[in-house]
Amino acid sequence: MVGGGQLARMTHQAAIALGQSLRVLAADPEDGAATVAAGVHIGQPTDLEALHRFAKGCDVVTFDHELVPGDHIRALTAAGENVHPSADALHYAQDKRAMRERLSELGGPVPRWRPVATVEEVVEFAAGLPGGWPVVLKAVRGGYDGRGVWVVDGPEAAAAVVGAGAGAELLVEERLPLRRELAVQLARSPFGQVAVYPVVETVQVDGVCTEVLAPAPDLPADRATEIQELAVMIADSLDVVGLLAVELFDTDTGSVVNELAMRPHNSGHWTIEGSRTSQFEQHLRAVLDYPLGACDRTAPAVVMANVLATSEALEPGLDERLHHLFAAEPEVKVHLYGKQPRPGRKIGHVTALGDDPAEVRARAGRAARLLREGTL
Amino acid sequence: MVGGGQLARMTHQAAIALGQSLRVLAADPEDGAATVAAGVHIGQPTDLEALHRFAKGCDVVTFDHELVPGDHIRALTAAGENVHPSADALHYAQDKRAMRERLSELGGPVPRWRPVATVEEVVEFAAGLPGGWPVVLKAVRGGYDGRGVWVVDGPEAAAAVVGAGAGAELLVEERLPLRRELAVQLARSPFGQVAVYPVVETVQVDGVCTEVLAPAPDLPADRATEIQELAVMIADSLDVVGLLAVELFDTDTGSVVNELAMRPHNSGHWTIEGSRTSQFEQHLRAVLDYPLGACDRTAPAVVMANVLATSEALEPGLDERLHHLFAAEPEVKVHLYGKQPRPGRKIGHVTALGDDPAEVRARAGRAARLLREGTL
Numbered sequence: 223m224v225g226g227g228q229l230a231r232m233t234h235q236a237a238i239a240l241g242q243s244l245r246v247l248a249a250d251p252e253d254g255a256a257t258v259a260a261g262v263h264i265g266q267p268t269d270l271e272a273l274h275r276f277a278k279g280c281d282v283v284t285f286d287h288e289l290v291p292g293d294h295i296r297a298l299t300a301a302g303e304n305v306h307p308s309a310d311a312l313h314y315a316q317d318k319r320a321m322r323e324r325l326s327e328l329g330g331p332v333p334r335w336r337p338v339a340t341v342e343e344v345v346e347f348a349a350g351l352p353g354g355w356p357v358v359l360k361a362v363r364g365g366y367d368g369r370g371v372w373v374v375d376g377p378e379a380a381a382a383v384v385g386a387g388a389g390a391e392l393l394v395e396e397r398l399p400l401r402r403e404l405a406v407q408l409a410r411s412p413f414g415q416v417a418v419y420p421v422v423e424t425v426q427v428d429g430v431c432t433e434v435l436a437p438a439p440d441l442p443a444d445r446a447t448e449i450q451e452l453a454v455m456i457a458d459s460l461d462v463v464g465l466l467a468v469e470l471f472d473t474d475t476g477s478v479v480n481e482l483a484m485r486p487h488n489s490g491h492w493t494i495e496g497s498r499t500s501q502f503e504q505h506l507r508a509v510l511d512y513p514l515g516a517c518d519r520t521a522p523a524v525v526m527a528n529v530l531a532t533s534e535a536l537e538p539g540l541d542e543r544l545h546h547l548f549a550a551e552p553e554v555k556v557h558l559y560g561k562q563p564r565p566g567r568k569i570g571h572v573t574a575l576g577d578d579p580a581e582v583r584a585r586a587g588r589a590a591r592l593l594r595e596g597t598l
Numbered sequence: 599m600v601g602g603g604q605l606a607r608m609t610h611q612a613a614i615a616l617g618q619s620l621r622v623l624a625a626d627p628e629d630g631a632a633t634v635a636a637g638v639h640i641g642q643p644t645d646l647e648a649l650h651r652f653a654k655g656c657d658v659v660t661f662d663h664e665l666v667p668g669d670h671i672r673a674l675t676a677a678g679e680n681v682h683p684s685a686d687a688l689h690y691a692q693d694k695r696a697m698r699e700r701l702s703e704l705g706g707p708v709p710r711w712r713p714v715a716t717v718e719e720v721v722e723f724a725a726g727l728p729g730g731w732p733v734v735l736k737a738v739r740g741g742y743d744g745r746g747v748w749v750v751d752g753p754e755a756a757a758a759v760v761g762a763g764a765g766a767e768l769l770v771e772e773r774l775p776l777r778r779e780l781a782v783q784l785a786r787s788p789f790g791q792v793a794v795y796p797v798v799e800t801v802q803v804d805g806v807c808t809e810v811l812a813p814a815p816d817l818p819a820d821r822a823t824e825i826q827e828l829a830v831m832i833a834d835s836l837d838v839v840g841l842l843a844v845e846l847f848d849t850d851t852g853s854v855v856n857e858l859a860m861r862p863h864n865s866g867h868w869t870i871e872g873s874r875t876s877q878f879e880q881h882l883r884a885v886l887d888y889p890l891g892a893c894d895r896t897a898p899a900v901v902m903a904n905v906l907a908t909s910e911a912l913e914p915g916l917d918e919r920l921h922h923l924f925a926a927e928p929e930v931k932v933h934l935y936g937k938q939p940r941p942g943r944k945i946g947h948v949t950a951l952g953d954d955p956a957e958v959r960a961r962a963g964r965a966a967r968l969l970r971e972g973t974l
Contacts, residue, residue, distance in 0.1 A: 234634075235611045241916075241934025241946065243634045258610075258619045260634050417928075498929050513924035520896060540617075548889035552793075553874050558617025570617065 224267050224276070225286030226253030228559035228568070229486045229502075232494070233286070234259045236502035240510075247276040254559040255286070270294050277303040284464055284509045285485050288316045306412070306463040306509040307484045314460050315484045319362045319393055328459050330452060331478040333471065335395035337362070344380040347394050359383045362391035367568075368429020373397060404438055404470045404477060405489035406449050407501060409508040410457045417504065417514035418453060419497060421446045424469065424489050430566075433586065436492045436524040439579055449477060456482070465490070465505045488528065491571050493517075495555050496524030521575035523582040527590035529570040531563030538596045540569070547572075547592040554589040600643050600652070601662030602629030604935035604944070605862045605878075608870070609662070610635045612878035616886075623652040630935040631662070646670050653679040660840055660885045661861050664692045682788070682839040682885040683860045690836050691860045695738045695769055704835050706828060707854040709847065711771035713738070720756040723770050735759045738767035743944075744805020749773060780814055780846045780853060781865035782825050783877060785884040786833045793880065793890035794829060795873060797822045800845065800865050806942075809962065812868045812900040815955055825853060832858070841866070841881045864904065867947050869893075871931050872900030897951035899958040903966035905946040907939030914972045916945070923948075923968040930965040 223230045226248025234244040234255055245261035246253075256262045265272030267289040274297075277283045282304045295309035307315075314321040325332050334351065338344050338359070348357045359380065361370035374380045384392065403426055408418040423438040424431050438446070453468045456479075460466075467487035470477040490501035499507075499515025507514050538546075540563060547556065551574075558570040572593065574586035588598055599606045602624025610620040610631055621637035622629075632638045641648030643665040650673075653659045658680045671685035683691075690697040701708050710727065714720050714735070724733045735756065737746035750756040760768065779802055784794040799814040800807050814822070829844045832855075836842075843863035846853040866877035875883075875891025883890050914922075916939060923932065927950075934946040948969065950962035964974055 231614060235614050238607060238611050238634045239931070239933045241920075241936050243936070256636075258614045258636050260632075260636060260638070262636070498931075507924065512921055513928065515924070516928040518929070544617075545888055548883065548891070552889065552892040553894070555615070555874075557615045560617050560619070 223247070223255070223284050223286050224273065224290055226250070226255040226259075226262070227286055228254045228557075228561075229286035230255035231258055231559060232491075232500075232557065233486060233502045233505060236500055236506055239503065240506055242281075242506065242510075245276070245280055247272065252562075254561055257560050268294070270297060273298060274301065277301075277305075280304075282306055282509045284505070285312070287485070288312065288483070292316070308461065308463070311460050311462045312484055315482045317362055318360055318365075318481070319391065321482055322393065324460070325456070325479055328455065330456060331476060333395040333398055333478050333480075335393055338384070338392050338394045341377055341381045341384050344374070344384065344394050345377050351396050353396065356397050358395050358397050360393050360395065362393055367431075371429055398471050398473050398478065401472045401474065402438075403480070404441070404449065404472050405434070405467055405487075406453045406470070407465060407467045407487060407490045407493075408450070408453050408457055409465050409501075409504040409514050410462050411508045411514060412463050412511045414458075415514050416454050416457060417499075417517050418450045419490065419493060419501070419517045420519060421449050422489055422492065430528075430530065431488050432528055432530070432590075433583070434489050434492050434526040435579065435583065436496055436519065436526075445477075452477075452479075464509045465501055488568075488571075491557070492524045492526035492573055494557070495573050496520055496526075496575060521582075522577050523579040524573065524575050525579075525583045525586040526571055526573045527586040528568050529572065529590050529593045531561075531565055531567045531569045532594055533565055534563055536563070536596070540593075543593050543596040546596060547589055550592060550598075551585060551589045554585060556589075556593070599623070599631070599660055599662050600649070600666055602626070602631040602635075602638070603662055604630045604933075604937075604946075605662035606631035607634055607935060608867075608876075608933065609862060609878045609881065612876055612882055615879065616882055618657075618882065618886075621652070621656055623648065628938075630937055633936050644670070646673060649674060650677065653677075653681075656680075658682055658885045660881070661688070663861070664688065664859070668692070684837065684839070687836050687838045688860055691858045693738055694736055694741075694857070695767065697855075697858055698769065700836070701832070701855055704831065706832060707852060709771040709774055709854050709856075711769055714760070714768050714770045717753055717757045717760050720750070720760065720770050721753050727772050729772065732773050734771050734773050736769050736771065738769055743807075747805055774847050774849050774854065777848045777850065778814075779856070780817070780825065780848050781810070781843055781863075782829045782846070783841060783843045783863060783866045783869075784826075784829050784833055785841050785877075785880040785890050786838050787884045787890060788839050788887045790834075791890050792830050792833060793875075793893050794826045795866065795869060795877070795893045796895060797825050798865055798868065806904075806906065807864050808904055808906070808966075809959070810865050810868050810902040811955065811959060812872055812895065812902075821853075828853075828855075840885045841877055864944075864947075867933070868900045868902035868949055870933070871949050872896055872902075872951060897958075898953050899955040900949065900951050901955075901959045901962040902947055902949045903962040904944050905948065905966050905969045907937075907941055907943045907945045908970055909941055910939055912939070912972070916969075919969050919972040922972060923965055926968060926974075927961060927965045930961060932965075932969070 231254040237244040248256035292309035356375040420437040425433040467483040572589040576582040607630040613620040624632035668685040796813040801809040843859040948965040952958040
């Protein structure tokens with residue numbers, strides 16, 4: 223797996239059960255996966271030579287992020303390496319403009335949008351919208367966790383973003399009246415088998431996901447099926463191999479696709495305990511072309527809460543906070559990523575399971591707060 | 599963790615979630631845990647220098663087997679290392695004679711038994727039993743998985759064992775009219791907190807555990823509680839820190855203790871998916887002195903089946919057999935240990951969960967057979 227973050231770290235756990243050992247290409251020996259995997263290479267995901275050395279002898283090469291350039295992936299494939307997803311598929315997770323264009327061709331629901339290079343184009347786009355300003359500017363490449371996304375309320379704010387971008391490709395889209403955000407994950411194997419997880423609600427604060435509620439509360443069954451079918455159509459059309467996460471905006475008039483990811487994804491961490499097959503095992507099964515595992519939930523309600531660090535110097539320290547959490551919530555499952563707790567950084571997540579969605583959500587929230595702050 | 603087998607391999611998986619990384623002292627770089635852990639030392643568990651080097655810098659040292667001599671553990675403790683369980687506790691898992699003597703003192707139920715050095719002593723013991731021959735001879739140290747246990751039907755057979763032992767310490771015990779074998783696991787922390795798992799049935803074939811049924815079918819609640827209380831009494835009395843597995847013979851007149859183990863144990867593999875807290879996480883929480891996790895089952899019926907290799911050269915190979923299993927049983931969980939499939943060797947296990955104990959057991963059995971033989 224190229225990339226040594228928490229996704230690779232948790233994929234390694236799943237690999238062990240399958241009788242495998244995950245080799246990791248990490249940028250830093252202190253990366254979350256690099257400190258727990260047996261086969262660690264240190265190198266940049268943009269360094270083709272490092273990628274060639276890394277791939278040699280792997281059954282299959284896959285990714286924990288979108289940072290490997292498509293041409294590098296094509297070079298690996300040309301050298302005979304087995305790489306999933308392919309460069310052609312991954313392109314649509316790396317490039318929001320390409321993704322929007324392709325989804326529009328496929329008839330998939332997307333917000334109104336257009337590529338923009340100048341403030342004038344943003345103004346023109348806003349003027350053509352029924353609701354006008356504010357609109358949303360997005361970096362075509364490289365944005366995540368709220369970075370690369372700007373809500374702008376007029377030409378001046380738009381100019382600040384376009385000017386600061388210094389030539390970075392941007393697109394503009396309408397700001398939808400969101401009810402909430404949804405996500406659905408599936409796995410697809412080279413053989414073409416597909417296994418789809420339940421649709422979940424992802425709760426965002428300042429553009430960062432804080433909670434995932436599985437299944438999405440009060441989502442009618444026919445709408446859930448529609449969203450799952452949309453994800454299958456996208457995976458088949460783009461020839462995705464491995465996991466695909468489809469993030470959606472839920473509005474009064476239906477759902478539109480916001481983002482795609484082709485790897486394990488934060489919206490699927492709940493599956494470790496909450497699904498019969500975790501997303502990490504499922505990704506490995508897919509890229510290794512094994513038959514896929516069952517996606518059934520293991521409890522009526524599952525809630526995952528991210529733990530975002532507040533301060534490096536917080537007292538009591540993380541270990542003592544973990545003691546408090548374990549004492550208070552013996553049923554909650556904890557996943558720590560082995561990261562230094564820089565403010566705003568995801569240092570772990572917690573998962574609660576049970577029968578009553580509200581109680582489960584409250585429990586996951588308490589657990590995350592204890593781990594984040596040491597108090598309730 | 600001293601020892602690099604599958605117990606250390608699965609403990610490493612649990613350590614990752616806790617933000618830890620398991621350091622492993624493996625006898626062989628190809629050992630199951632050595633191929634997946636980041637911190638691997640190669641050395642013998644009987645080599646004190648290797649143990650000292652290994653322990654340096656560890657938060658706590660613990661074991662995946664009983665092979666470290668008590669004096670070595672005492673030397674580590676004297677050097678300031680934090681070792682759990684202690685030499686004094688582990689003694690009762692290493693030495694069956696000491697365990698039987700201590701349990702008898704504590705009023706714990708054990709079979710009728712005595713230490714023996716000569717055939718005459720075996721004959722005398724058999725003559726004093728209501729049922730007479732056959733009796734069971736056991737090596738006081740080092741036996742496992744049916745090794746070090748001999749059912750002998752008369753003086754001649756006894757002489758063959760006593761003679762072949764060449765001075766190895768033996769004990770003899772009555773051969774009980776078994777209904778079945780049971781086991782119970784608990785964890786105990788240095789603080790003294792105890793968390794007990796449900797009593798399970800362990801199905802043995804030729805002295806080797808093939809299946810674990812959780813909970814033990816048709817065990818009355820009061821008898822289950824009695825067995826759990828016995829385990830707590832033993833753990834408290836012996837000052838066990840970490841996991842304790844108590845293996846019992848279930849007879850018409852009650853249960854007697856057969857063996858103790860102070861580490862993760864085959865009878866607890868079902869807890870990975872079948873309990874809110876796996877035995878591996880629980881062992882780490884105990885030896886690291888964290889509050890212990892909940893031992894609730896995640897399904898009404900959980901069955902673990904061991905996968906014993908039949909032949910190294912079996913066709914189709916393990917990978918193809920795994921494909922068949924995944925295709926046939928998408929809900930079954932597989933754990934492979936990364937071992938060469940020498941005949942009789944445990945190369946992995948499978949776990950099935952569900953509502954109906956008979957259906958779950960049949961499913962686990964089918965899965966184990968597919969992985970062992972490639973056909974049903």
